[in-house]
Amino acid sequence: MKKTTIVYLVLVLFIVGVIATGYYVFNKPHRNLKTERPQISIAAPDLFNEYASNEDSANVKYLNKVIEITGKVIDKKDNSIIIGNEMTSVVCGFENENLEEIKTIKIGQKVAVIGLCTGFGMADVVLNKCTIPQP
Numbered sequence: 001m002k003k004t005t006i007v008y009l010v011l012v013l014f015i016v017g018v019i020a021t022g023y024y025v026f027n028k029p030h031r032n033l034k035t036e037r038p039q040i041s042i043a044a045p046d047l048f049n050e051y052a053s054n055e056d057s058a059n060v061k062y063l064n065k066v067i068e069i070t071g072k073v074i075d076k077k078d079n080s081i082i083i084g085n086e087m088t089s090v091v092c093g094f095e096n097e098n099l100e101e102i103k104t105i106k107i108g109q110k111v112a113v114i115g116l117c118t119g120f121g122m123a124d125v126v127l128n129k130c131t132i133p134q135p
Contacts, residue, residue, distance in 0.1 A: 034131050036066050038114050044071030044125075048088035051120045062117040068133065070112045073105055081105060082124070083113065091121065092130040101132045 040062065047069055051058040069090055071083040080093045081102055092113045094102055105111060115127030 038068035039065045041068040044069045044083040044090040045088040068114045090125045093128045
């Protein structure tokens, strides 16, 4: 075989590999937190206090883990609720398919929320892909 034929063959195989990998990653199923059991359960103010006192230690314990938090709703937005009190808060972001769950929640109501911890934001702990656990 000629050298150029081998180079073209390797190049084609590389391109096919990149396309196949991209297709696999793009079509990979998303995590469904409705079916996952939380790894940790904690009160929202306690979670916030752990992050406020030592963010690195809290990241090791909570980051990218499915956790269940409990607490009082202090604010509500279109796609999120904020749980805690005036000094400590956890922002729980809901995806479009779970927005119906937060329509009935009222400010001041005590709730439990399961979500994926993404760490400490500007002044809040953030949970994404949240859902309300079914009794």
